[in-house]
Amino acid sequence: MSTRTIVPFGPQHPVLPEPIHLDLVLEDEKVVDAVPKIGYIHRGLEKLVEKRDFNDYVYVIERTCGICSFMHGMGYVEAVERIFDAEIPDRAKYLRTIWAEMSRIHSHLLWLGLLADGFGFEALFYQCWRMRERVLDMFEESTGGRVIFSVNKIGGVLKDMPADMLARFVNNFNEMEKELRELTNVFLTDFSVETRLRGVGILTRDEAIDLGAAGPMMRASDIAIDTRKLGYAAYEDIDFDIITSKDCDSYARCEVRIGEIFQSIDIIRQAVSKIPDTEISIQIKGNPNGEAFARMEQPRGEAIYYVRGNGTKFLERARVRTPTFTNLTPMLKTLKGADLADVPLLVLTIDPCISCTER
Amino acid sequence: MAKVAKSPWLLHYDGSSCNGCDIEVLACLTPVYDVERFGVINTGNPKHADILLITGGINSQNKPVVEQLYSQMPSPKVVVAVGICACNGGVFKECYNILGGVDKVLPVDIYVPGCAARPNAIIDGVVKAVALLEEKRAKMDSEGGNNK
Ligand code: SF4
Numbered sequence: 084m085s086t087r088t089i090v091p092f093g094p095q096h097p098v099l100p101e102p103i104h105l106d107l108v109l110e111d112e113k114v115v116d117a118v119p120k121i122g123y124i125h126r127g128l129e130k131l132v133e134k135r136d137f138n139d140y141v142y143v144i145e146r147t148c149g150i151c152s153f154m155h156g157m158g159y160v161e162a163v164e165r166i167f168d169a170e171i172p173d174r175a176k177y178l179r180t181i182w183a184e185m186s187r188i189h190s191h192l193l194w195l196g197l198l199a200d201g202f203g204f205e206a207l208f209y210q211c212w213r214m215r216e217r218v219l220d221m222f223e224e225s226t227g228g229r230v231i232f233s234v235n236k237i238g239g240v241l242k243d244m245p246a247d248m249l250a251r252f253v254n255n256f257n258e259m260e261k262e263l264r265e266l267t268n269v270f271l272t273d274f275s276v277e278t279r280l281r282g283v284g285i286l287t288r289d290e291a292i293d294l295g296a297a298g299p300m301m302r303a304s305d306i307a308i309d310t311r312k313l314g315y316a317a318y319e320d321i322d323f324d325i326i327t328s329k330d331c332d333s334y335a336r337c338e339v340r341i342g343e344i345f346q347s348i349d350i351i352r353q354a355v356s357k358i359p360d361t362e363i364s365i366q367i368k369g370n371p372n373g374e375a376f377a378r379m380e381q382p383r384g385e386a387i388y389y390v391r392g393n394g395t396k397f398l399e400r401a402r403v404r405t406p407t408f409t410n411l412t413p414m415l416k417t418l419k420g421a422d423l424a425d426v427p428l429l430v431l432t433i434d435p436c437i438s439c440t441e442r
Numbered sequence: 443m444a445k446v447a448k449s450p451w452l453l454h455y456d457g458s459s460c461n462g463c464d465i466e467v468l469a470c471l472t473p474v475y476d477v478e479r480f481g482v483i484n485t486g487n488p489k490h491a492d493i494l495l496i497t498g499g500i501n502s503q504n505k506p507v508v509e510q511l512y513s514q515m516p517s518p519k520v521v522v523a524v525g526i527c528a529c530n531g532g533v534f535k536e537c538y539n540i541l542g543g544v545d546k547v548l549p550v551d552i553y554v555p556g557c558a559a560r561p562n563a564i565i566d567g568v569v570k571a572v573a574l575l576e577e578k579r580a581k582m583d584s585e586g587g588n589n590k
Contacts, residue, residue, distance in 0.1 A: 094504070101461070102455075102504065123504045124457070124458040124501070124504065125458065125503065127534075127537040127538045127539040127540070128533075128534060128537055130538055131534070131537055146534070146557075148460055148461050149461035149465055149558055150462075193465065212473070212474075213474060229558065229560065230465060231460075231557065231558050
């Protein structure tokens with residue numbers, strides 16, 4: 084038997100966008116075990132709920148993660164709205180759907196870029212991020228912020244998008260769609276890219292279930308679960324299929340996310356064509372008393388929000404369960420047996436968001 | 443920064459940020475903002491770096507990491523705190539696990555405000571850092587440089 088070596092990986096490492104530490108147990112070049120250590124960016128923001136009133140806390144929870152900031156805000160406000168049993172205006176629901184899907188496109192493009200960087204395709208990385216900027220421009224135009232834009236409030240949304248703006252955005256996305264086809268085809272058909280992704284990091288269907296994979300990681304292992312089908316925001320009125328793949332490898336994860344980019348564009352088109360002309364928010368009076376859950380499909384998978392109020396303006400508890408946390412165990416599974424050189428890529432394929440995980 | 447003698451290399455570390463500032467730092471490196479036109483290159487190796495860009499506040503876990511990275515960088519070096527979290531703790535100031543801004547552990551030279559800090563502001567901070575780096579270098583030279 085060859086000797087075992089332990090290689091520390093992270094928290095600061097050239098290929099890691101975010102701090103996570105792994106102790107990689109190696110036999111020659113093969114990883115036989117990986118032991119994670121997290122907590123480098125733990126802030127303790129759930130506890131802050133005791134110091135910020137439930138309306139202000141929206142701004143804190145949005146900073147759980149800067150990538151899906153909007154969705155964190157949306158999950159929290161939906162949960163609080165459920166305590167109040169409040170029915171928010173339809174237009175607000177549609178606006179939330181549109182912003183959420185825009186967030187998904189920007190997040191998946193960001194990930195595709197990082198993946199390209201992960202396998203050393205610098206030009207592709209730049210192209211993905213160039214496309215992503217166009218989504219950010221639309222965020223900026225509609226809300227004023229690029230990544231954190233705080234448009235959620237309990238009872239609706241703070242800003243409206245006028246019809247001409249929506250039409251222009253749809254136009255933008257139609258244009259982007261053509262370019263994106265070309266761009267994503269590189270991921271799906273380029274020979275060198277395929278050699279890096281095909282058959283790497285297998286997570287079988289059973290393993291995905293046992294280890295509790297979430298989001299695209301799970302759907303790439305042929306499990307058709309998408310929380311959007313539960314019908315929060317305006318998803319009830321939207322027609323879409325769950326995108327899955329049977330391959331269970333890194334290529335499949337890439338394929339699923341690419342599929343979801345185009346699906347999101349389609350959802351935005353549907354939402355814009357159906358958006359009703361109502362108010363964008365309602366006034367909610369009183370303090371929350373009781374508890375509620377909300378579940379969201381974030382770009383990285385299902386996130387769960389739990390809030391409990393006691394009739395004062397400070398909530399007793401706010402809790403988030405984030406998708407990356409559940410995806411860590413499947414990631415460790417895919418690392419076992421991998422080549423050391425593939426480790427950065429495999430860590431990337433779960434689309435890790437450590438800020439969410441550690442909060 | 444009329445004339446920059448050398449291309450400054452940049453090391454980015456995510457303290458305890460929410461990612462918002464990190465992706466904006468990365469956005470600076472991509473075609474739309476492109477800091478490489480100032481000769482700035484992002485490196486992952488502290489021993490190659492001149493400018494340390496930190497996002498997010500300091501907590502007890504990452505304190506030794508940040509200190510270590512700083513001590514590994516060759517002089518002269520400039521520390522840039524990006525985002526209000528790195529400046530003073532920001533939104534998370536009152537969280538139990540946040541000790542405060544980066545200046546709790548390192549001498550911060552440049553503060554870039556914003557939540558998230560905009561790429562334009564980050565670039566402005568980096569350009570200022572480049573100028574400051576030159577100043578520090580000149581000062582070191584006049585004092586006998588690294589040979590003293
Ligand atoms: S300053 Fe704001 S955007 Fe930047 S890391 Fe802190 S909370 Fe996130």
